[in-house]
Amino acid sequence: MNTLGRSGVEVSPLSFGAAAIGNLFTEVSDEDAYAAVEAAWDAGIRYFDTAPHYGLGLSERRLGAALASRDPSSYTLSTKAGRLLVPTGERGGDDLDNGFAVPATHRRVWDFSADGIRRSLEDSLTRLGLDRVDIVYLHDPDDHGEQAFREGYPALERLRAEGVVRAIGAGMNQAGMLTRFVRDTDVDVVLCAGRYTLLDQSALTELLPAAVKNGVSVVVGGAFNSGLLADPRAGSTYNYTAASGELLQRALRIKAIAEGHGITLRAAALAFCAAHPEVASVLVGTRTAAEVRDCANQFATHVPPAFWQELRDTDLLPADAPVPGEDTA
Template sequence: MTVPKLGRLGFGAAGLGNLYKAMNDDVAAATIAAGWDAGLRYFDTAPHYGLGLSERRVGAFLTTKPRDEFVISTKVGRILEPADNPTGARDAQGFDVPADVVRRWDPSEAGIRRSIEDSLERTGLDRIDIAYLHDPDVYDLEAGINEALPALEKLRAEGLITAIGVGANSADALRDCVLAADLDVIMLAGRYSLLEQPAAADLMPLCLERGVGIVNVGVYNSGLLARPVVPDAANYNYAPAPADILARARALAACCDEFDVELPAAALQFAAAHASVVSVVVGASNPGQIAQTAARMAARIPAELWAALVSRGLLAADLVNV
């Protein structure tokens, strides 16, 4: 595994692409600066996030820092191309930005190379440390494996990028990619959290066996675990949470409260504790959220909490190694 040291906590920059709501440039700059001040040195972005806006904002900040003091990852697979937008339509994929460019899936070697070149131009940086194939299961997993992954291996061999990986919400898709290519790292979204751990069955042991690091993201399951008290209605994996999921989240929160631990702190630290996890990446929409996240990652959590979660059937005993 050739992944640079990422740190236990990383900065996820989807919010800097105006995810769900607009963020002005000053708040974006202050938020990423707060991450740096909190000691974060790993920053993850993608062309998909705000149709390039996130990459531009991340780059505007990181170009002011010594290049060897941080790690940046971005994604490939989606090419951004100019679009005719005479009516001023907004992006339809969750980002509050003008739809002045369109995303086009291109897993070819030429497409991967172009994506990296475009990301370098948007960020203003001289190199990308980690390149992930982004959501191949959403488009064409077979083409992603057969075209994009060999292209990434070639770019790594040429020294154009340091490490390669795949980012996806599907543990099964990530397993297929780990088996098919010589990956350094994967970005696992929402499949190993305090709420549920489907990736623990075979993907995470496979990564340990092959020396593939896991960057764990989506550890709040779309916000369900992001508050000490679970609200009456909350999202779960980008959709309204069903009743049984809400009940499980409330049981987790109640158990945490008995030990004076906030649910988000337990969720963060659990997500970071598996031996295969090299970093947990969390987003933020303002500087205060960064400080709060850093404090939660550093909070003391008594071993008795994990034992209680196991005894109540909320957590498998073999996953408690925090």
């Protein structure tokens, strides 16, 4: 287990991202969702992440139900704030325009005000069936930075001071604003999705050095860049859109080198994310028990040093990116 910043909150090195069990892109049955959480538990995963955004609350409801028999002190759970779910009164339609195969019973309303953050957390606790969560992240404040820093973040600080939550942070698909959170606030952790992978090391420029300097932990999501680093082929997605030909060829080159060293591209992608000393956990979105078990097995795979050296020799990995087993002191 790794500790987040100065919070005392512990997370497992591999964590369960619950967006997929909120019917991300396609429907997942209740049975498959619960089996995925159970498989994560059996694999030793003790950190679970969700958000109201995921399936208009479905992810939170399912995750809460799946963990209901567990002692809350035996695992770490995070959710997010910044989007309130407001009932639409509609019976028809779906939420696929927002990426989730669920009925459009609610609409999302951006709200990073102090009141909005508290209301969001209260609603999340109701859906989760819990009286507390360990971590709350400001969720995707990209276009709402002023309100997030002026009102949303101070609200999280107050919740932490009151003991309502144990750790606070921000979760985004970019490194720039997360760097500002690390430098200008007292967050314990940031969740950076897709910006520290075998295909994109932009978080290495400023975010990760700032995290090291300020004692802030980083949780890395999007290790597979939404699919391209899991199974690179024609039609693969990168950051939730069709991958360019150039990126596909780069991923295929890394895959070929990995297979030449007797490992999978998935194992290499996960190992790379975990290797940076400030990365406390690698968050993987899985929708079935089989996917969970595969990720756990790949995460446990030893990646030989010769693989990393070949990536560097062929300019597929920058020399300053830490790799497993390398002394970064």
